[in-house]
Amino acid sequence: MRRSVKEASIGFSLLAAIAGGVGLWFWLSGVVFGKKSWPIRLRFADAAGLSPRSSVTFRGVQVGSVNSVTAQGGSVLVAAQINDPQLLLPRPITAQVRSGSLLGGDAIVALESGLLDNNSPEQISRSLSKSGLPLDSNCDPSLIVCANGLVHGTATPSLTAVMGMMQNLLAKAEKENLIGKGAITLTEVSKTSKAFGVTAKRADLVLASGNTLVLQLQKAIKEADPVIKNLKLATAQANSTLKHTNNIVSAFDNPQTINELKRTLSNAEQLTRRIDAIGGDVQKLSGDPNFVNGMRSVTVGLGKFFDELYPEIRKPIK
Numbered sequence: 001m002r003r004s005v006k007e008a009s010i011g012f013s014l015l016a017a018i019a020g021g022v023g024l025w026f027w028l029s030g031v032v033f034g035k036k037s038w039p040i041r042l043r044f045a046d047a048a049g050l051s052p053r054s055s056v057t058f059r060g061v062q063v064g065s066v067n068s069v070t071a072q073g074g075s076v077l078v079a080a081q082i083n084d085p086q087l088l089l090p091r092p093i094t095a096q097v098r099s100g101s102l103l104g105g106d107a108i109v110a111l112e113s114g115l116l117d118n119n120s121p122e123q124i125s126r127s128l129s130k131s132g133l134p135l136d137s138n139c140d141p142s143l144i145v146c147a148n149g150l151v152h153g154t155a156t157p158s159l160t161a162v163m164g165m166m167q168n169l170l171a172k173a174e175k176e177n178l179i180g181k182g183a184i185t186l187t188e189v190s191k192t193s194k195a196f197g198v199t200a201k202r203a204d205l206v207l208a209s210g211n212t213l214v215l216q217l218q219k220a221i222k223e224a225d226p227v228i229k230n231l232k233l234a235t236a237q238a239n240s241t242l243k244h245t246n247n248i249v250s251a252f253d254n255p256q257t258i259n260e261l262k263r264t265l266s267n268a269e270q271l272t273r274r275i276d277a278i279g280g281d282v283q284k285l286s287g288d289p290n291f292v293n294g295m296r297s298v299t300v301g302l303g304k305f306f307d308e309l310y311p312e313i314r315k316p317i318k
């Protein structure tokens with residue numbers, strides 16, 4: 001009986017471990033049970049930094065995740081899933097690959113709808129009233145993004161990209177002689193744009209260095225925290241000592257305390273005089289021969305008295 005119970009407990013433990021591992025695998029893969037998700041496709045010219053399990057956001061709120069990133073000729077096809085089956089993504093809609101924060105971070109897919117920016121809530125509600133849901137069979141792909149719908153991505157604007165575009169435009173203008181000699185030369189303008197591009201790259205490096213400096217300052221503050229606590233403790237002890245000193249000084253400023261100290265000194269002086277007087281009397285007595293002979297007689301008499309009370313028993317010598 002005991003053996004069967006042990007074997008059953010071991011079997012249940014193995015099944016629980018397998019179930020936990022499968023659940024962890026589904027969780028890492030982005031599979032959510034009990035909630036229908038629907039697929040969406042995105043096409044980008046450049047998806048730098050994007051990878052499976054990257055976040056998909058709609059107007060700043062995470063609504064899904066990336067499943068796969070595949071290069072196809074001159075573009076990149078991204079397969080993603082939206083977790084909420086009730087979510088409506090109104091068209092026209094665009095997608096961009098952005099960084100998670102100002103100083104960098106993981107790449108995310110950001111969805112933006114132009115309908116929400118250019119219309120009132122009443123107009124949006126009327127426009128989407130007949131669109132259906134993404135998973136419905138009557139979903140209208142001209143109004144919203146339906147299941148497995150395609151969204152075209154746009155390039156993420158950056159200062160470096162703008163500077164490169166300006167250089168290309170200036171190169172074309174210089175080639176076609178669109179600016180006269182009396183104006184600023186295209187070469188100078190091109191140099192200025194290149195300098196702006198270099199400055200932009202340096203600004204990125206400065207931001208990264210600033211982030212590192214902030215981390216170092218936080219570490220230094222943590223290391224200095226025990227020293228600050230010790231200084232606070234020493235300051236509190238010094239304040240306590242100062243209070244005791246002030247109490248002593250205030251006590252000496254009190255006339256009653258001064259009078260009590262004077263009395264104490266006077267009593268000590270009188271006691272010293274009495275001890276000196278007793279010592280002189282003892283010295284006089286010890287110098288008197290009659291007193292010394294009397295003390296000797298008393299001592300001898302007491303010795304004889306004790307001899308009579310306790311006679312010595314002498315044993316015979318064999």
